[in-house]
Amino acid sequence: MPIRQHRPPTDEFVEEFQDTIVPSAIPSDEFINWDGIESDIENYEAQIEAILDLEDVSESEFVEGLTDALMDADDTRKWIDFYFELLGERGNKYSAYEGVWKFYDVQRAIDRGDRESARSLADILQEIGLQYVVDEADVRDHYRGMLVGMESHARKNRQGFCFENLVEERVEHIANQLRENGHSVETDDEYTTEYNDESGQKKTVDFAMFEDGELSLVVEANAYKVGGSKPSEIRRSYNHVAQRMRNDDIAFVWITDGQGWEKSLANVLRQSYDDIVDLYNLEQAETHLPRDVVNFFETGEV
Structure with missing residues (x-):
């Protein structure tokens, strides 16, 4: 009953x-996770510094620079994720009319020393517009803007998290009342x-x-x-x-x-x-x- x-x-x-x-359960001061955004930017500082070295170079030099960076990377997937996040894409793969680049497969190939896989990915990144971003925008500010745009998806999870926190406060308040009553x-x-x-x-x-x-x-x-x-x-x-x-x-x-x-x-x-x-x-x-x-x-x- x-x-x-x-x-x-x-x-x-x-x-x-x-x-x-x-x-909504999300307070205005938590609408955008600014601390998390700045943490993400700091996390990719090495990648940002490396890509800034490719500003105002030729297309072929840009592609070779990306290829070198991917081949030299200690954490190949981290570099792949950063490049695509700069272009507003998050996930496990990039799909286009020209084909599908599955990041795990590409990472494994590059880690095996397959330079052609690294160059293929660098080519598609240049074609999508990564060189344009590097040449025409402040990379850190651009990335910050991309992360703000991605917040709409993150808020779906934050809504549930914030609501559960509010409910937990009420559950604990009731539990304390019961304890005061000797339970x-x-x-x-x-x-x-x-x-x-x-x-x-x-x-x-x-x-x-x-x-x-x-x-x-x-x-x-x-x-x-x-x-x-x-x-x-x-x-x-x-x-x-x-x-x-x-x-x-x-x-x-x-x-x-x-x-x-x-x-x-x-x-x-x-x-x-x-x-x-x-x-x-x-x-x-x-x-x-x-x-x-x-x-x-x-x-x-x-």
Whole structure:
């Protein structure tokens, strides 16, 4: 059974939830990871200095210079990654109409002393425009700009990381309340538990809370900056997990937030609340969840 004590009708819950949504879990001062960007630039200082020596040379000299650098590199892949990142490309390969350059294969060939592989890669880098960047731009400033542009992808991971930090603060606050009330409570993150049945299946949860060493409550945390099908898929999955956890006398709590839950996902939110019940956004996790969890630990009532 759910632990939620404050159970308004579904439409009232949806209105309350959507009125208190936090649009994003990323604070403005963490929107761009400037420390990480400057660390990346510093990490490639040797590569930057080397490529600056190729400024204003001929095309053939540029290609030969890149080839020499690749052949002399202690860490060939690091040099390959740097060259392509200067051109805004990250990954394990470069693909074009002319062919595919798989970086691992190229690295192995160069490390075996295959100068033709190094020259082939140098040729394609020159053709893409690496020489243009070296001749026409400040390489460090250009690379800094490329890294800022790549931050949009990094923010997808940062969103989840920041949200989990916010949820962890609330979980620890509740745990401290329980300790003050005399409960022997411990918490863990990324905890894996087996279901108490014959399936042998396991479930890893974002946060787990134990009393006297026994698992009592689990928390899953998800933030959605945009809508789409993902929240609906997670709802179905968590409904199944919640039922199995409750069969094992373990409370299941889902804390979720983000502007993805605004009006377009109202129906998914209704279904989530009707099915799971112990559903909270960050605001509700502050106003309602502590009382719900304390009641659950002190009375065992739901």
